[in-house]
Amino acid sequence: MAKPIRPPTFEETVQLLGRVPIFATLAREDLEQIARVAVPRTFAAGEVVFREGDRSDTCYIVRIGHCRAVREHPGGRTITLATFGPGEIFGELALFEEERRSATVEATEPLQVVGVLGADMRRVLSEHPEITMRLLVALGRRLRETNERLARQSFQTVQSRVAAVLYQLVEKTLAERSDEALGGRVDPRAARDVLVRATQADLAKLAGSSRESASRFLATLERAGVITQGRGRLVVHDPAALQAYVF
Secondary structure: OOOOOOOOOHHHHHHHHHHOHHHOOOOHHHHHHHHHHOEEEEEOOOOEEEOOOOEOOEEEEEEEOOEEEEEEOOOOOEEEEEEEOOOOEEOHHHHOOOOEOOOEEEEOOOEEEEEEEHHHHHHHHHHOHHHHHHHHHHHHHHHHHHHHHHHHHOOOOHHHHHHHHHHHHHHHHHHHHHHHHOOOOOOHHHOOOEEEOOOHHHHHHHHOOOHHHHHHHHHHHHHOOOEEEEOOEEEEOOHHHHHOOOO
């Protein structure tokens, strides 16, 4: 049985908020104001944080674990739009208006987030207009990355799409590791033996392919010594070699 995730202390919540890029310039007292209204929540692997179409009134910051945003199409196909890890924010549209959720967010492993009501965050935004601008830039970047990924996938082979997604997860894992250690960023091409927590189904959804196609390509990578697969995780031994499959 997985060990329960304890609630964060007030100080841990303040430190978490300080890691979120859009809050980077806030003074300590401002971060404390947000921390006072932040509510921690935990979710089991596979549990839904919110569903597409739900009322939008809260934004979330990941403290522990990972989750993903997905959309389901009438034909039954599910597309993964984005993944989120420690220090990342999602559900930001709740900060601007109480619209319906545009996607479903579900935990991919035991997850702890801190939630902040839109009304509370809007009060902070009114007092710090510079945060609004950084938030808009972050939203624009996320939309651009999603559009670029979907456009790229329409021209790529399944192998190239899966390799690209896996390489992006390597980059994200290394970035999170650097943030936790407060050290410099590691060049993925120079890294070795990077543990990525993702299943074949996760990779297939992110790449917009069937699980069977993704599985065949991952087996090819394993035979080539580029990766080693495990249950719900895999190790990328040579990210530079992996990148060679992306075109």
